[in-house]
Amino acid sequence: MTTEGKREGTGEGVGEDRNAGHRPLTGGALTRARVLDAAARLIGTVGLVRATTKEIAREAGCSEAALYKHFRDKEEIFVRVLRERAPRLADAVAELPARAGEGAVREHLEAVVEVAVPFYRQSFPMAGGLLASPELLAAHRRKLDDAGPHQVSSHLADYLRAEQRLGRVAAGIDPDAAAVLLVGACFHRAFLEVFYAGEAPAEALRPAGLAEFADATVRALLDGVGAPGA
Structure with missing residues (x-):
């Protein structure tokens, strides 16, 4: 998967949501999208086990606390990556x-x-x-x-x-x-x-x-x- 711009095979760029067309995301929706993008990149490069919530948050440019406002745990992030980024x-x-x-x-x-x-x-x-x-x-x-x-x-x-x-x-x-x-x-x-x-x-x-x-x-x-x- 690409690290920025359009995601391979989806035609979507970072900061875009499938249900929002091409409207730029802001606030919590933008943070959520960045977390999913970061998780997809890390899982694809270092693997699922090493893609910890700490590393995902760092890659997304947010705190772990901000990550947990949108996802219960890493398993939920994994499920959402599969459903929304593939x-x-x-x-x-x-x-x-x-x-x-x-x-x-x-x-x-x-x-x-x-x-x-x-x-x-x-x-x-x-x-x-x-x-x-x-x-x-x-x-x-x-x-x-x-x-x-x-x-x-x-x-x-x-x-x-x-x-x-x-x-x-x-x-x-x-x-x-x-x-x-x-x-x-x-x-x-x-x-x-x-x-x-x-x-x-x-x-x-x-x-x-x-x-x-x-x-x-x-x-x-x-x-x-x-x-x-x-």
Whole structure:
């Protein structure tokens, strides 16, 4: 993630809020935004465990007391960073079932891929420290309630089921399995990008571009890999 200006993959700059358009933030809203920006930077560089509230406050240019006026603890900051500073994957898939029958199935799925890969790419540095700490992971799960990561494939499967009822997706496929295949492909692609950090060998990322990857992956999912009559 960038340290200032626009955040990678979101098109938003420091001091802006998703719900406020491009209106500059002031007062407590500005402090809150700076804390989230600082947390996102630190988690992405030094990791979740080392990104203490003290370090986050220092990076944000505020006191720890000011930080705690907006967030209960570091776990809440982590949750808000994922929800407000990463590409909005949950929103993108949650609205899909209601759009069944509109546009082309292929285009909807490609749009999901183009949001999912950047989301997972930005989430990996944050999730690494979380997964390494059973206590922190358990606390994080409790804060999520029913909004866990399974919702991504669940909403996507609901969309495919709805399109299946309309005859726009093959009747013989399992929507849940198809959803997991698509999400898993995005997850693996993001992992490779984070692992190689811009130094991937030529054969590691195929297709090279995100748009091309989305097109090829969705095509493979919808068209299948079995030869006709095989």
